[in-house]
Amino acid sequence: MEDHLPVLLVVVPLFSALIAPLVGRGDKPWYVAMAATWSVFLLSAVLCARIYGIIGASGDPSAFISYAMGNWALPWGIEYRVDAFNALLLLIIAAVSAVVTVYARLSIAHEIPADRVNFFYGLWLLFFAGLLGVTVSGDVFNVYVLLEVSSLAGYSLVAMGKYLDRRALWASINYLFLGSIGASFFLLGIGYLYSATGTLNMADLSERLRSLHDSRTVVTAFVFLLVGLGIKMALFPFHIWLPGAHGYAPPIVSALLSGVAIKVGAYVMVRLLFSVLGIEFGFETLPTRPILLAFSSLAILGGSYLAIRQSSLKRLLAYSSVAQIGYITLGFTLANEDGLTGSFIHIFNHALMKSGLFLIAGIVVYRLGTSELAALRGLGRRMPFTMAGFTAGGLGLIGTPLTAGFVSKWYLVAAAIERGQSFLAAVILLGSLLAVVYVWRVVELIYFEPRPESSTQVREGPWSLVVPAWVLIGASLYFGVDASLSSSMARQAARALLGPG
Amino acid sequence: MIRVGTMIPLTLLIPLLGAGVISLLGRWPDLRETASLVTAASLVGVVLSLLLVAAPAGSTHFTLLEVLPGLRLALHLEPLGLAFASVASTLWVLTSLYSIGYMRGHGEEHQTRFYACFALTIAAAMGIAFAGNVFTLFVFYEIMTLVTYPLVTHRGDREAVGAGRLYLGYLFGTSVGFFLFAMVWTWLVAGTLDFEPGGILAGKASPGIVGCLLFLYAFGIGKAALMPFHRWLPAAMVAPTPVSALLHAVAVVKAGVFSVLKIVVYIFGIDLLRDTGWNVWLAYLAAVTIVVASLIAFTKDNLKARLAYSTISQLAYIVLGAGLSNAGGVVGAAMHIVTHAFGKITLFFCAGAIAVAAHKTNISEMDRIGRTMPVTMGAFLIGSLSIIGLPPLGGVWSKWYLIAGAAGAGEFPLVAVLLLSSLLNIGYLLPVAVRAFFGVPSQSPRQVKIKEAPLCCLIPICITSAGCLALFFFANQLYAYLINMLG
Secondary structure, eight states, rough: GGGHHHOOOHHHHHHHHHHGGGOSSHHHHHHHHHHHHHHHHHHHHHHHHHHHHHHHHHHOOTTTTEEGGOOTTTTTTTEEEEEEHHHHHHHEEEHHHHHHHHHHHHHHHHHSSSGGGGHHHHHHHHHHHHHHHHHHOHHHHHHHHHHHHHHHHHHHHGGGGGGGTTHHHHHHHHHHHHHHHHHHHHHHHHHHHHHHHOOOBBBHHHHHHHHGTTTTHHHHHHHHHHHHHHHHTOTTTSOOOHHHHHSOOOOOOOOIIIIIIHHHHHHHHHIIIIIIOOOOIIIIIIHHHHHHHHHHHHHOOOOOOHHHHHHHHHHHHHHHHHHHHHHHHHHHOOOSSHHHHHHHHHHHHHHHHHHHHHHHHHHHHHHHHHHHHHHHHTHHHHHHHHHHHHHHHHHHHOOOOSSSHHHHHHHHHHHHTTTTTTHHHHHHHHHHHHHHHHHHHHHHHHHHSOOOOOOOOOOOOHHHHHHHHHHHHHHHHHHOOHHHHHHHHHHHHHHHHOOOO | OHHHHHHHHHOOOOOHHHHHHHHHHHHHHHHHHHHHHHHHHHHHHHHHHHHHOOOOOOOEEEEEEEETTTEEEEEEOOOOHHHHHHHHHHHHHHHHHHHHHHHHHTOSSSSOOOOOOOHHHHHHHHHHHTTBHHHHHHHHHHHHHHHHHHHHTTOOOOOOOOOHHHHHHHHHHIIIIIIIHHHHHHHHHOOOBBBTOOOOOOOSOHHHHHHHHHHHHHHHHHHGOOOOOHHHHHHGGEEEOOHHHHHIIHHHHHHHHHHHHHHHHIOOOHHHHHHHEEEEEHHHHHHHHHHHHHHHHOOOOBHHHHHHHHHHHHHHHHHHHHHHHHHHHHHHHHHHHHHHHHHHHHHHHHHHHHHHHHOOOOOGGGGTHHHHHHHHHHHHHHHHHHHHHTSSSTHHHHHHHHHHHHHHTHHHHHHHHHHHHHHHHHHHHHHHHHHHHHOSSOOOOOOOOOOOOOOOHHHHHHHHHHHHEEEEEEEEHHHHHGGGOOO
């Protein structure tokens, strides 16, 4: 049983996704989703503990657990491979999804017609299974398949936002077009790689690619792969689908999309660059570093600037995610232990903060039916817990000390200075300042403006929504005050990727 | 036997609890104000007993929590911090009393929020005063910016909100842009952020890095209002006067210059700074601010605005002292934190008293106001003379040491600037008192009747002006205590 842990992470939600639409109406599909997400959460925690145990015992930072699907011999069969890096990401995905699923019951019952709720949970679990599968798989074609599973589920989930706002349909189509273009690029890249090496297994690929560094096919393959992933992870300037999709989807979908789904794209990118391609080829031979660096800086500054100009809370948060992805890829370009630690800890911290903030936005939508900023005026007194949650999460986005965001930025700034690239530190800090503006705009509205006269009475959100949101926000605060656990896990992950030496 | 280790966290805890109690008692104003006074009084008790109990040179670190390995939230006790804490907590008691008179006299709204935020600000000030490393200092520095925002925008109208944005923009902009950057850099160079007597950078940083770090810190600590990052301070004057008095003459701005001084003494170490020669640049930068701010003060007719520019100029004295980086300069700067606090808070209290009793804010309207408010204007005169630096008032000594320090460093242009500045102070402060007593009112003279501010306002005014006087006679003890910080 224990040996099957890696595959169970995908199989459990995949089968639950088939069951959920069939169990009937009411809360039943939700129970299925709860059972699936929480058991996956437990499984991933066990898996995490095991991999850290192995690393501790062997002293090898890049130790891994390998699982051969159906006992097919590697590298012909599909391999699922878990090391310190993806174990961390699996845990984040599972933890955030488990908490968001608790929140889903009331939120979804409110937003989606009763006869569609069972399909929603089916798609929800499919989406979840896809994200986990991409992360755990050690086979590039399998990664593609599962990336499409999660993306297709994602398009439909975004479209479910239509019951609140018809613009969700357009956003979904937009997402579908761009996402499919990204997927095609990715698939082309895999095709080229396969034609050059004859293998799809990542570990095997990295072996064979060593002698193929001057092959044009390989270079072309990687350009396709990286552009495809850039679209999937909404890296500036490929971000244009994101604000609509994350802004008009049901809030819990946005929470998962912004909190973890784009991180999975970032994960695949870093996996390809570091594990498959190798740092030397990936960064030194190919001009990846300057390109990625320019895109990341633009993402941070552009995303933050556009966030300032939004008039709806959800879109504001969505643009903020564009910027946060920039921080993560910026850490990749530094390609040293501190930089990667910064990126990974930011993947972790931002998952908590942004999912929490989207859940907060969901409470506002639950009570007011909209997340337009104008409607938020003076809400601080009416919804004290919700709005305090927004403030705490917002401070995290800014990176105020004693929030998780500070820890991420600390590592990133330190890594940038260490690399002698002070202007990157300046970009990071400038991004924080822009974040002050977009967060403070909202804080000013909710606390220092009177409630409009004409507005109806608003009460604090129901506990079953406030508590899960605060669990995520509270966790982000906790990991800002005591970052020893998150930082040591992120450092292990960075070491796993950089290998010994 | 009282343990020092438990008392330092207590200085944070008392105002925090106070803020909690104050917000719970919002419905009963009298109880709420009592709570505010009790909190302030007990805080003073604790801080002053620390002053008596603790050995002056002790610098034990007490770790509250550890965020990352080596990155701790830690407190420690040293003479400079204790002096700042004593001033801030003592003046808080008086300001609490004064606020009661002012806020009720003015019929201000949101008083509960006001008192609670005030207590939180003091908690942040205590955190800054006792910070054991740069990280802790930074944390409380940012907290202070956040909790003073509602105080600055208290009125809630367009002007106040605009001023609040300016306030946040400048303070966050400089602290995130420069201060944080300098802190990370220090961490990478020195491997620690702890305040140690003699500094932590010696032998680890090249002169070039020291220079960069010095200016990143000096401008990054925007609360020190070094030009060109000073605009937030005049803007913040839209706040109610007790806020301007305690926060923008004592707690907030002094937290800024205190941080500069503390980093110069305990991070760079004055010997290292003198060796690199960068300190002189800082001193001359401060000298420019001293003169320019004084000149701007002349153009301001609004009393609070004039006082604000006077504060900017006086804060630069302290930065100048830090820049001199010798015993006279640094101790003179530390003394100036104390003496200027008493002088300037008196002036702000008076400005507030005039606003409450006579509803006047512009100097040009204050002709002969000394006839109706003799006590207030008498105190104003004492405060002005202390700021100018004339005996028998406390202000004279801090200027004395600063001038001595400048002369000792051989920087005679700086001596000239300090002397010129005293003349400028006379030029923009004395006319206010002179007009108040001898000016000719434009309207026809009416029956002169004494109409002072409420007693709650008058008592603190008398005490702080007496404080200015007392500091003249106890300067020696203050000097002997503060010199300990150089180890």
